[in-house]
Amino acid sequence: MQKKIKMKRRDFIQKTAASSAILALPSLPLMSFGKPDIKHLTILHTNDVHSHIDSFPADDSRNPNQGGVSRRASLIDSIRKENSNVLLLDAGDIFQGTPYFNYYGGELEFKLMSMLNYDLATMGNHDFDNGIDGFYAQLPHAKFDFVSANYDFKNTVLNEIVKPYKVFNKGGIKIGVFGLGIELEGLVDKKMYKETVYNDPVETAEEMTRILKIEEKCDLIICLSHLGYNYRNDPDKISDLTLAKKTKDIDLIIGGHTHTFLDKPTIVTNKAGAQTLVNQVGAYGINLGRIDFYFDHNKKKTHESRTIIV
Amino acid sequence: MVNLKKYTPILHYFVLILTVATFWSCAEKKLYVNKVEGKQIPVTQALATTTAIEEYIAPYREHIDADLNSILAIATENIDKKGTYQTKIGNLQSDITLASATKLFMMREKKSVDICLLNNGGIRSIINKGNVTTRTAFELMPFENSLIVAALKGEQILEMIDYLIKEKKPHPLAGLTFTIDKNDVAKNILIQKQPLDPQKTYYVATNDYLYNGGDSMNFFQKATKMYDLDYKLRNVWIDYFKAVDTIPVLTDIRIAKEN
Numbered sequence: 001m002q003k004k005i006k007m008k009r010r011d012f013i014q015k016t017a018a019s020s021a022i023l024a025l026p027s028l029p030l031m032s033f034g035k036p037d038i039k040h041l042t043i044l045h046t047n048d049v050h051s052h053i054d055s056f057p058a059d060d061s062r063n064p065n066q067g068g069v070s071r072r073a074s075l076i077d078s079i080r081k082e083n084s085n086v087l088l089l090d091a092g093d094i095f096q097g098t099p100y101f102n103y104y105g106g107e108l109e110f111k112l113m114s115m116l117n118y119d120l121a122t123m124g125n126h127d128f129d130n131g132i133d134g135f136y137a138q139l140p141h142a143k144f145d146f147v148s149a150n151y152d153f154k155n156t157v158l159n160e161i162v163k164p165y166k167v168f169n170k171g172g173i174k175i176g177v178f179g180l181g182i183e184l185e186g187l188v189d190k191k192m193y194k195e196t197v198y199n200d201p202v203e204t205a206e207e208m209t210r211i212l213k214i215e216e217k218c219d220l221i222i223c224l225s226h227l228g229y230n231y232r233n234d235p236d237k238i239s240d241l242t243l244a245k246k247t248k249d250i251d252l253i254i255g256g257h258t259h260t261f262l263d264k265p266t267i268v269t270n271k272a273g274a275q276t277l278v279n280q281v282g283a284y285g286i287n288l289g290r291i292d293f294y295f296d297h298n299k300k301k302t303h304e305s306r307t308i309i310v
Numbered sequence: 311m312v313n314l315k316k317y318t319p320i321l322h323y324f325v326l327i328l329t330v331a332t333f334w335s336c337a338e339k340k341l342y343v344n345k346v347e348g349k350q351i352p353v354t355q356a357l358a359t360t361t362a363i364e365e366y367i368a369p370y371r372e373h374i375d376a377d378l379n380s381i382l383a384i385a386t387e388n389i390d391k392k393g394t395y396q397t398k399i400g401n402l403q404s405d406i407t408l409a410s411a412t413k414l415f416m417m418r419e420k421k422s423v424d425i426c427l428l429n430n431g432g433i434r435s436i437i438n439k440g441n442v443t444t445r446t447a448f449e450l451m452p453f454e455n456s457l458i459v460a461a462l463k464g465e466q467i468l469e470m471i472d473y474l475i476k477e478k479k480p481h482p483l484a485g486l487t488f489t490i491d492k493n494d495v496a497k498n499i500l501i502q503k504q505p506l507d508p509q510k511t512y513y514v515a516t517n518d519y520l521y522n523g524g525d526s527m528n529f530f531q532k533a534t535k536m537y538d539l540d541y542k543l544r545n546v547w548i549d550y551f552k553a554v555d556t557i558p559v560l561t562d563i564r565i566a567k568e569n
Contacts, residue, residue, distance in 0.1 A: 071358070290350065
């Protein structure tokens with residue numbers, strides 16, 4: 001059907017080259033038939049930056065001269081110049097690790113992330129370090145949102161503020177991003193997280209993917225997770241790798257918590273036999289993760305062979 | 311140029327169909343991922359700095375540096391981490407923590423604290439000879455752990471002693487002294503200079519990390535009661551540095567070893 005229209009259109013254009021009817025039509029729908037319609041989305045991400053605003057000092061034993069918001073900003077800027085469809089995400093533990101946090105309680109971290117135009121973040125356990133009230137108090141400095149689907153904040157100050165998911169539209173691509181947090185009991189003092197209720201990440205993820213895929217009709221589903229990459233000594237503990245295996249329809253899991261430095265993103269076969277990408281970029285802003293998604297309308301090709309280059 | 315006379319009704323009709331079909335097909339057209347590329351980019355010196363960001367951070371950094379560098383006390387020699395069963399820095403930390411805990415516990419519970427036990431691994435630096443600043447406290451204690459008082463029976467203090475003998479680490483310890491004999495058995499056990507009573511309840515100052523099972527100090531799990539003093543260990547250091555002029559050198563023996 002589409003092919004037919006395409007051919008007829010070509011004939012039609014030839015016949016009415018300067019027709020006012022053509023000029024009056026919006027160019028976009030017609031253009032989309034002209035060449036192979038590939039859309040390009042770039043996901044950039046950090047995790048566990050832990051208040052590392054400055055680069056590590058030159059005499060640091062482990063990471064000399066690495067990281068730093070100012071250099072990260074120029075890197076992100078150069079990527080934005082090359083592709084305007086960018087989502088910049090953080091997988092939590094923004095707080096705690098340098099005196100910037102002890103002195104300003106996260107104010108500067110949020111302000112700088114806003115200057116870098118972060119789109120979204122999820123909450124890590126250390127983001128509760130000044131209590132849920134301390135986190136809430138810094139939110140006016142954040143021009144980006146937080147998502148967490150498995151923390152029920154109903155009886156806390158974050159009720160209706162931290163939502164389960166957010167949907168973005170970047171150049172016609174609909175992207176659904178939901179957040180998952182780690183179990184707080186035993187990790188964070190109850191007096192810090194107060195009445196926050198932790199719900200099962202797998203069940204939550206199933207609900208989220210259903211909503212994002214069916215109700216919100218997203219083209220891409222991303223999970224921003226602070227569950228941790230993998231627990232070798234505790235394989236039953238939920239992690240990004242086990243989450244990827246036990247769920248379907250998640251295209252990308254961006255993780256944190258375990259400060260895992262990976263050589264490359266991990267490809268996991270999910271419950272439906274499709275491929276889910278899991279990535280984490282260590283900690284302290286030493287690395288920026290970059291995942292590029294290329295979209296077209298070819299369903300057949302996609303289902304049979306989604307090319308993943310890592 | 312187009313000859314408008316050739317613009318037949320059929321062609322005119324076709325424009326409408328085309329327009330509707332185009333919008334319809336685009337609205338319905340779903341996007342599929344056909345290719346994914348993933349990598350990580352190191353943030354290194356090779357990248358340019360961003361002036362606007364640098365300028366924004368500067369006043370925050372200057373304020374913190376000025377505060378961290380403010381001189382609070384003087385050390386006449388290095389207060390270091392050398393020693394098998396006790397160190398100068400461990401003795402100092404356990405003494406000042408025990409004093410702080412007692413002060414707060416007296417106010418809240420009208421009781422004194424008998425013992426302080428912390429962990430050697432929790433001391434992340436030393437006090438170097440010279441100026442002692444707020445930065446020193448951040449280097450000694452970069453973590454946010456807070457002060458806990460646990461109520462332990464004398465029996466658990468005996469478990470604590472067994473742990474210390476087995477661990478053979480200079481964990482900061484105050485209020486409790488004993489001697490390890492040739493057979494690795496404790497003797498001359500004194501708490502606040504009194505013999506240990508297995509049935510008595512002792513109040514032990516520690517941090518939340520150890521209380522919650524850190525460093526396998528499992529005797530804390532048997533605490534009959536726990537009091538969170540809501541006071542960060544770093545602030546114990548800072549408040550102590552503000553209160554004194556010269557840092558004392560504490561070389562007294564708390565755990566003695568017979569050869």
